[in-house]
Amino acid sequence: MRALRDLRKVRKGPYLFGLATIGMAFSLFSLFLLSVENLQRMLSLWQRGVEIVCYLEPGLDGSQIEEVLEAIRGTEGIAELHYLPPEKVKEQFLREMEGLLDGLEPLQEELFPPTVEVKLQSPLSLEGLRSLAQRLKAIQGVRDVQYGGSWLKRALDLMEFLKASTWAVGAVLFCVTLLISANTLKLVFYERKEEIEILRLMGATEGFIRTPFVIEGAIQGLLGALLALLLAGVLFGLIEGKMPPWLVPYLPEVRFLSVRSTLMLLGLGILSGILGGLLSCLEQGQ
Amino acid sequence: MVRFFGVSKTYPGGVRALEGISFSINKGEFVFVTGPSGAGKTTLLKLIILAERPDRGEILLDGVNITRLPRSRIPYLRRKVGFVFQDFKLVRDRTVFENVALPLEIAGFPLKRMRRRIEQALRLVGINPGLFGQFPQRLSGGEQQRVAIARALVSNPPLIIADEPTGNLDPDLTLEVMDLFEKINLAGTTLIVATHDTSIVSRYRKRTLVLQKGRLVADESP
Numbered sequence: 010m011r012a013l014r015d016l017r018k019v020r021k022g023p024y025l026f027g028l029a030t031i032g033m034a035f036s037l038f039s040l041f042l043l044s045v046e047n048l049q050r051m052l053s054l055w056q057r058g059v060e061i062v063c064y065l066e067p068g069l070d071g072s073q074i075e076e077v078l079e080a081i082r083g084t085e086g087i088a089e090l091h092y093l094p095p096e097k098v099k100e101q102f103l104r105e106m107e108g109l110l111d112g113l114e115p116l117q118e119e120l121f122p123p124t125v126e127v128k129l130q131s132p133l134s135l136e137g138l139r140s141l142a143q144r145l146k147a148i149q150g151v152r153d154v155q156y157g158g159s160w161l162k163r164a165l166d167l168m169e170f171l172k173a174s175t176w177a178v179g180a181v182l183f184c185v186t187l188l189i190s191a192n193t194l195k196l197v198f199y200e201r202k203e204e205i206e207i208l209r210l211m212g213a214t215e216g217f218i219r220t221p222f223v224i225e226g227a228i229q230g231l232l233g234a235l236l237a238l239l240l241a242g243v244l245f246g247l248i249e250g251k252m253p254p255w256l257v258p259y260l261p262e263v264r265f266l267s268v269r270s271t272l273m274l275l276g277l278g279i280l281s282g283i284l285g286g287l288l289s290c291l292e293q294g295q
Numbered sequence: 296m297v298r299f300f301g302v303s304k305t306y307p308g309g310v311r312a313l314e315g316i317s318f319s320i321n322k323g324e325f326v327f328v329t330g331p332s333g334a335g336k337t338t339l340l341k342l343i344i345l346a347e348r349p350d351r352g353e354i355l356l357d358g359v360n361i362t363r364l365p366r367s368r369i370p371y372l373r374r375k376v377g378f379v380f381q382d383f384k385l386v387r388d389r390t391v392f393e394n395v396a397l398p399l400e401i402a403g404f405p406l407k408r409m410r411r412r413i414e415q416a417l418r419l420v421g422i423n424p425g426l427f428g429q430f431p432q433r434l435s436g437g438e439q440q441r442v443a444i445a446r447a448l449v450s451n452p453p454l455i456i457a458d459e460p461t462g463n464l465d466p467d468l469t470l471e472v473m474d475l476f477e478k479i480n481l482a483g484t485t486l487i488v489a490t491h492d493t494s495i496v497s498r499y500r501k502r503t504l505v506l507q508k509g510r511l512v513a514d515e516s517p
Contacts, residue, residue, distance in 0.1 A: 204386045210344065211446075212373035213401045 024229070027193030031186045031233030035278060036240040038182045042270050043241060045171050047263055052164055054262065059138065059161070061127040063145055064153045067095075074123065077150035081125055084148075086141055088130040095121040122152065135162055183281055186233065190226050190285020198222060198289055215290075223286035230282020234275045241266070296322045296454055296485045297343060302352030304338055304509075312338040314509045316352070320487065322453065325480040327496050328489040330506035336489035339506070340456050343487070344376050345369050357453065374402055377447030377484075379457035383439045385431040391417070391442050392427040398450040416449040417442070420475055437468035441475065448479055455479065456487045461495065473499060 065077055074092070081090055093101065098121040133141065138161070142154040198205070208218055245265050252263070266274070297320040304313040313335045320326050328336050341347040342354060345361060353362050361372055377398075385394050395413045404412070417427060420441040431439050440460060447455050457476065461469035473495055480486045490496065496503055505513035 203384075204388075207384050207386060208397070208401065209370075210346065210373060210378055210384070211398050211401055212370045214370045217370075217401060 024193060024197070027189055028229060028233055028236065030189045031230065031278070031281070032236030032240060034182045034186045034189070035234050035237030035274060036244075038179050038277075039237050039241040039266060039270075039274055040244065041175055041178055042274070043245060043266055045168075045175050046267060046270060048171060049168060050262055050264070052168055053132070055164070056132045056161070059129065059132070059156060061129070061138070061142060061145065061154060061156045063125040063127060063148075063151050064155070065123040065125065066150050066152045067122055069123065069150055073150060077148060078125065080148045081127060081145060081151075084141070084144055086130050086133065086137075088128045090128070091126040093124045093126065095123055098122070098124050135165060179277075183277060186230070186278075186281040187285050187288065190230060190233075190282050191288035192285075193229065194222055194226055194286050194289035197225065219286075219290040222290055223283055226282035226284075226286025226289075227279045228282065230278040230280065230285070231275060232278075233282070234278025237278070238266070238271060238274065296320050296324070296357060297487070298353075298355040299339075299342075300353040300355075302342065302349045302354060304335075304342065304347060304349050311509050313342075313349075313506075316506075316509075316511050318504055318511060318514060320485065322485055323480070323483055325477070325486045325499075325501045326488070327499075327501055327503040328487060328506065329491060329493065329496050329503055330512075331491060333508075334491075334506035335509040336491070336506055337458055338509075340378075340458050340487065340489055343454075343456060344373050344378065370401075374398070374450065375452050375454065377450070377452040377455035379440070379443050379447050379455065379460045381459035381462040383431070383436075383443045383463075385439055385443060385446075387431060390428050390430055391422065391434070394431065394442060395446045395449050398446060402450055404450070412449060413445075416445040419448070419478075420445045421471075435468075436463050436465075437471060440464060440468070440472055444472070444475055444479075448484065452484070454485045454487070456489075458489050459491070460488065461490065461492065469495065 063081060065074065069077065078090065078092060081087060102121065127145070129141075138156050142156050145151055146154045205218055242265060249263055299316050299318050302313060302316045303311075305311045316335075316339065328339055330336055338347060342349055343356065345364060349362060353360055355361070356372065357375065359372075364372060386397070389397075392413055395416055396409060399409050399412065414424070414427075417424075422438065422441055422445065426434060426438065431442065434442065440463075444460075447457075455476075460476075461472055464472060469492070476486055476488060477499065500517040502517070503513070503515045504511060505515065
């Protein structure tokens with residue numbers, strides 16, 4: 010109560026400036042977090058849609074192909090498969106290349122190996138995919154297996170790098186907001202220097218004097234984080250509305266920050282305010 | 296109530312404020328500490344609430360040797376002493392009522408009983424209830440000092456010390472404030488008033504400690 014009452018007495022200028030700066034710092038962090046969350050979601054969608062393609066040896070007869078298909082079907086983790094004979098593979102190839110390469114129709118069907126498209130029961134890690142591909146390749150009649158391993162590895166590496174960057178950027182922004190909070194509260198402390206002296210002379214403990222500053226810091230941090238969320242929300246709305254149509258199929262589920270991240274951001278705001286308040290008290294005490 | 300044994304205090308830079316001061320003040324006494332500016336009156340009062348620490352000697356407050364009292368215990372010592380300053384030291388952005396409430400808030404006094412206690416203290420010093428919600432800067436000097444006195448006595452401390460409490464007041468208000476101190480003392484509170492105003496000292500005829508250049512040169516009783 011005392012902290013809230015004191016908050017009303019704070020000079021608005023420096024307090025609002027501090028609040029705005031905390032808000033800006035946290036909005037940068039929240040935008041970064043937003044990008045990483047969406048990239049992660051996109052990657053997980055792609056991972057879920059990963060398809061393994063098995064190329065069979067050419068020249069297998071009907072019963073041999075049936076045996077290979079049975080062996081693939083019996084492999085753990087396979088949900089469904091789809092066999093494409095050479096003529097279908099050629100047809101699909103020509104369809105995909107339409108407009109890019111002309112004059113491919115005369116190509117011999119024998120050039121296209123019989124193919125099996127395999128769908129997974131559940132998304133697998135890169136290691137899981139690699140191991141499944143090895144097991145499929147070991148089946149007699151399977152010449153090669155492709156699952157986009159190198160591409161997926163690169164995407165996952167990028168994601169790991171972005172995750173690490175989030176924390177590094179987050180740590181820097183957290184320190185910045187901490188210093189801003191501490192400096193804003195130091196100004197407040199300085200403004201109330203006389204009052205604090207009077208309180209000390211009347212027997213107030215340091216805890217009694219400092220508690221309102223720490224609570225004020227927490228409130229300032231929370232308000233700063235809320236402001237950041239608001240700014241990030243507005244920016245997100247603007248960007249989402251202007252997303253080019255060609256990007257939509259790749260980013261089917263662009264969303265704002267998750268509840269977990271929102272709560273984390275608010276928590277970090279409060280924590281930075283509390284630490285800022287303590288830091289300013291510590292400096293004043295010295 | 297207060298005992299000094301050979302107390303000396305020198306400020307950084309070699310300024311000697313007090314030298315070998317010894318005296319004893321009993322419970323319920325009214326004592327003036329007088330002397331010219333720079334005699335060491337304020338330092339003596341500051342030592343009682345440990346706003347300064349002595350370099351030598353011992354100080355006993357209510358039977359407790361406070362000379363080496365740990366820093367963490369000082370707030371609790373100060374709650375036993377009401378302090379009145381020449382410049383009133385009222386918090387500008389708190390109302391009269393809130394200013395008087397401060398010592399009770401600090402001591403963790405129950406909110407329910409606070410209001411009655413504050414009103415009693417303000418009435419005792421003659422503050423009109425219409426002024427309870429006013430901010431100090433709206434009051435006259437005499438009213439501000441009476442609010443400061445109400446704040447000093449609201450928690451019912453056994454000792455009140457006042458440093459030049461009439462220094463900023465005109466002669467009529469000076470007498471009003473001194474009469475108030477006398478009234479408080481009659482109710483049993485020990486009072487130590489530092490003043491350089493010899494007319495007050497001679498008018499009120501109380502025990503007087505005379506300081507000169509940091510030394511106690513006289514301890515006169517009426």
